Amino acid sequence: MSVKTDILIVGVGGQGTLLASRVLGKYALEKGYDVKLSEVHGMAQRGGSVMTYVRIGDKIASPLIDEGRADVILAFEKLEALRYLHYLKEGGQVIYSTQEIMPMPVVTGAAEYPQGIEEKLPGTGVDALTLALEAGNSKAANSVMLGALCKKMGLDREVFEQALLSGIPPKTVEMNKKAFELGYCAV
Amino acid sequence: MKKLLLGDFAVARGAWEAGVKVASAYPGTPSTEITEELARYGEVYSEWSPNEKVALEVGIGASIRGARAIVSMKHVGLNVACDPLFTASYTGVNGGLVIAVADDPSVFSSQNEQDTRLTAVSAQVPVLEPSDSMEAKEFAKYAFELSEKYDTPVILRVTTRVAHSQSLVELGEREERPLRPYERNIQKYVMMPANARVKHVVVEERMKKMSEDANEMPLNFIEEGSKKLGIICSGGVYEYVKEALPEASVLKLGMVYPLPYKLIEKFAASVERCIVAEELAPHIETLVKAHGIAVEGKNIFPRCGEFSANLLRECVLGEKQAVQPAQVPARPPVLCAGCPHRGVFYVLSKLKLNVLGDIGCYTLGAVPPLGSMDAVVCMGASIGMAIGFDKSDPEAHKHSVAVIGDSTFIHSGITGLIDAVYNRSNVTVIVLDNRTTGMTGHQDHPGTGKTIHKEETYELDLAQVSRAVGVKSVRTVDPSDLSALEKAVKEEVAKEEVSVIIAKRPCVLLTKRLYNGFTVNEKCKKCRACLKLGCPAIVNGKNGITIDVSLCTECGLCKSVCKFGAIDGEVK
Numbered sequence: 001m002s003v004k005t006d007i008l009i010v011g012v013g014g015q016g017t018l019l020a021s022r023v024l025g026k027y028a029l030e031k032g033y034d035v036k037l038s039e040v041h042g043m044a045q046r047g048g049s050v051m052t053y054v055r056i057g058d059k060i061a062s063p064l065i066d067e068g069r070a071d072v073i074l075a076f077e078k079l080e081a082l083r084y085l086h087y088l089k090e091g092g093q094v095i096y097s098t099q100e101i102m103p104m105p106v107v108t109g110a111a112e113y114p115q116g117i118e119e120k121l122p123g124t125g126v127d128a129l130t131l132a133l134e135a136g137n138s139k140a141a142n143s144v145m146l147g148a149l150c151k152k153m154g155l156d157r158e159v160f161e162q163a164l165l166s167g168i169p170p171k172t173v174e175m176n177k178k179a180f181e182l183g184y185c186a187v
Numbered sequence: 188m189k190k191l192l193l194g195d196f197a198v199a200r201g202a203w204e205a206g207v208k209v210a211s212a213y214p215g216t217p218s219t220e221i222t223e224e225l226a227r228y229g230e231v232y233s234e235w236s237p238n239e240k241v242a243l244e245v246g247i248g249a250s251i252r253g254a255r256a257i258v259s260m261k262h263v264g265l266n267v268a269c270d271p272l273f274t275a276s277y278t279g280v281n282g283g284l285v286i287a288v289a290d291d292p293s294v295f296s297s298q299n300e301q302d303t304r305l306t307a308v309s310a311q312v313p314v315l316e317p318s319d320s321m322e323a324k325e326f327a328k329y330a331f332e333l334s335e336k337y338d339t340p341v342i343l344r345v346t347t348r349v350a351h352s353q354s355l356v357e358l359g360e361r362e363e364r365p366l367r368p369y370e371r372n373i374q375k376y377v378m379m380p381a382n383a384r385v386k387h388v389v390v391e392e393r394m395k396k397m398s399e400d401a402n403e404m405p406l407n408f409i410e411e412g413s414k415k416l417g418i419i420c421s422g423g424v425y426e427y428v429k430e431a432l433p434e435a436s437v438l439k440l441g442m443v444y445p446l447p448y449k450l451i452e453k454f455a456a457s458v459e460r461c462i463v464a465e466e467l468a469p470h471i472e473t474l475v476k477a478h479g480i481a482v483e484g485k486n487i488f489p490r491c492g493e494f495s496a497n498l499l500r501e502c503v504l505g506e507k508q509a510v511q512p513a514q515v516p517a518r519p520p521v522l523c524a525g526c527p528h529r530g531v532f533y534v535l536s537k538l539k540l541n542v543l544g545d546i547g548c549y550t551l552g553a554v555p556p557l558g559s560m561d562a563v564v565c566m567g568a569s570i571g572m573a574i575g576f577d578k579s580d581p582e583a584h585k586h587s588v589a590v591i592g593d594s595t596f597i598h599s600g601i602t603g604l605i606d607a608v609y610n611r612s613n614v615t616v617i618v619l620d621n622r623t624t625g626m627t628g629h630q631d632h633p634g635t636g637k638t639i640h641k642e643e644t645y646e647l648d649l650a651q652v653s654r655a656v657g658v659k660s661v662r663t664v665d666p667s668d669l670s671a672l673e674k675a676v677k678e679e680v681a682k683e684e685v686s687v688i689i690a691k692r693p694c695v696l697l698t699k700r701l702y703n704g705f706t707v708n709e710k711c712k713k714c715r716a717c718l719k720l721g722c723p724a725i726v727n728g729k730n731g732i733t734i735d736v737s738l739c740t741e742c743g744l745c746k747s748v749c750k751f752g753a754i755d756g757e758v759k
Contacts, residue, residue: 082515083512107723
């Protein structure tokens with residue numbers, strides 16, 4: 001990891017973006033970096049579009065990542081990756097789940113789910129939902145994505161996996177471990 | 188030891204280290220986690236109060252008796268607590284009294300974007316404003332010292348980005364504070380006119396003294412940089428300034444009311460261009476200008492929404508970001524799949540009733556396709572507004588209802604219900620009883636029968652409360668039974684009296700169960716009846732109507748509205 005890394009995590013409220021950012025926070029702390037995370041709670045967590053910021057480096061001021069400045073976008077849903085693509089800096093990468101979750105305007109027929117999203121995303125797509133179901137349950141999709149992120153960013157796998165598994169209920173550890181492994185190997 | 192802490196947790200930690208004994212609050216984003224965290228510290232008595240007014244009164248009582256107390260709320264919660272606040276400013280304190288208030292610039296989870304600093308000016312109460320978690324902890328401790336030194340409640344103001352950001356904090360130890368001695372002091376604590384007149388003078392002198400002393404307080408400081416540009420800032424904005432304008436001279440204000448005018452004068456005179464960078468109201472700017480110091484401020488910055496480093500680059504340096512966001516469909520928040528409120532709004536939408544709404548997850552009943560909400564203003568307002576409808580239009584009660592959550596009903600709905608009965612109104616009130624305070628993350632309340640520590644306590648029976656205030660027609664229904672619910676609503680709105688329907692079913696998120704999800708079979712006629720539920724798990728895609736198994740919680744509502752038996756799955 002370079003000295004300063006800005007990771008934007010986006011998805012649909014309830015998908016586990018908060019958990020993902022906290023894993024990265026724990027990882028950074030373990031590695032001796034300064035780190036700031038910014039989260040959104042409350043109304044925005046109810047199935048709306050959510051973004052969480054993770055900034056890691058020697059000394060971090062603002063907890064927010066501005067447009068055009070993210071090194072990595074980790075997206076738990078394809079449309080959300082596209083929505084926040086303008087936050088990515090030139091040469092940055094998007095690691096995205098190919099899962100599609102229909103927003104309410106699409107459900108009601110007021111809008112259409114955009115086609116050809118993946119062609120617009122510079123980076124790697126992961127079929128996180130299928131891999132999560134393979135690991136045991138759709139809820140493990142965020143661990144799949146974290147596995148993919150760990151590999152693509154070249155992070156210390158042992159420390160990262162420990163950061164993930166130490167913060168989840170004991171009975172889901174095996175499932176999340178498998179999900180992480182599947183994500184790690186998928187990219 | 189260094190720890191990564193949420194701003195709210197850091198406030199709690201600071202209060203704990205300062206020896207706080209009593210913590211009270213009503214949940215409200217983004218302040219809720221302060222009290223949740225304090226409840227985890229054994230040495231602190233913590234409580235969820237029924238509302239912010241009671242929470243502050245508990246804090247005032249603890250302070251008078253000699254304990255350090257912290258009371259936490261969101262910005263609009265402070266409105267509810269204003270009555271005790273304005274007079275606690277007169278009585279002052281015995282043990283330190285800190286009121287942690289969380290503002291919500293950009294309105295992430297609130298009904299407005301008001302600025303607590305302006306309330307503090309009216310109440311003549313000092314305000315500290317930390318910029319990250321480390322300061323949140325330190326300022327919380329310092330706030331108690333100031334409170335006791337200057338005999339005043341102190342507001343610790345955070346914003347969403349400080350409350351809900353995590354950064355590194357150096358932890359300290361708790362310093363136990365024995366109760367301060369208490370003696371009856373009528374002149375100090377009994378605010379009747381003769382005493383209040385005397386105390387008002389004391390308050391004004393206190394604030395003048397604090398303003399003078401603020402010039403020397405370590406939490407207000409200058410960081411010298413370029414003489415060409417000087418920025419006066421506080422709180423989260425300080426971090427954006429450091430990010431976007433690293434060359435600038437900075438006057439960082441840790442106390443944003445009262446202001447250190449000598450320090451500000453000195454700073455303004457030392458730079459060619461002096462700008463106040465503050466989110467929301469021009470609070471610092473107005474006071475500084477009134478003091479005769481020339482600064483820029485809202486002439487270049489917006490009054491609405493939160494700031495960012497990019498916004499500072501744009502407003503101060505004229506650097507405009509070229510990137511354009513992609514044009515994609517919006518994704519507004521929605522009621523969760525399996526939400527027990529969905530059935531209620533489905534029925535209200537079907538019956539085309541006017542709905543006077545309230546504050547909670549169920550405000551999302553306003554979002555299409557349910558779109559069943561006429562007005563939402565503040566906590567508890569639904570019942571009063573329904574009475575207003577009824578008293579203005581004699582036919583209104585036949586086609587309107589008030590909807591209010593269980594926690595909100597206890598917060599400030601009961602007084603509205605008393606008014607409805609007392610003044611012989613005909614309103615129908617639907618209490619959406621999901622057995623928790625949902626939107627803020629599942630806090631207990633008097634109706635759940637559990638304290639903040641999950642200890643058993645008296646469970647307030649909302650049906651009994653309704654009967655006790657004089658409502659004769661009270662019934663409880665399960666909102667997942669759509670036909671029973673529809674029947675109940677039709678019958679109650681037709682009555683010429685006050686009715687209460689308690690739609691009782693626990694929040695789906697309280698059930699920590701893994702689901703397999705329902706499926707759509709070949710009998711589906713694509714009639715779209717299920718889509719009217721506005722359930723995020725039901726997808727109308729290329730392959731017809733399907734159910735997203737990653738979201739479905741097997742609530743069965745879609746099954747009950749489907750006339751063709753096209754949905755497979757068993758409601759457990």
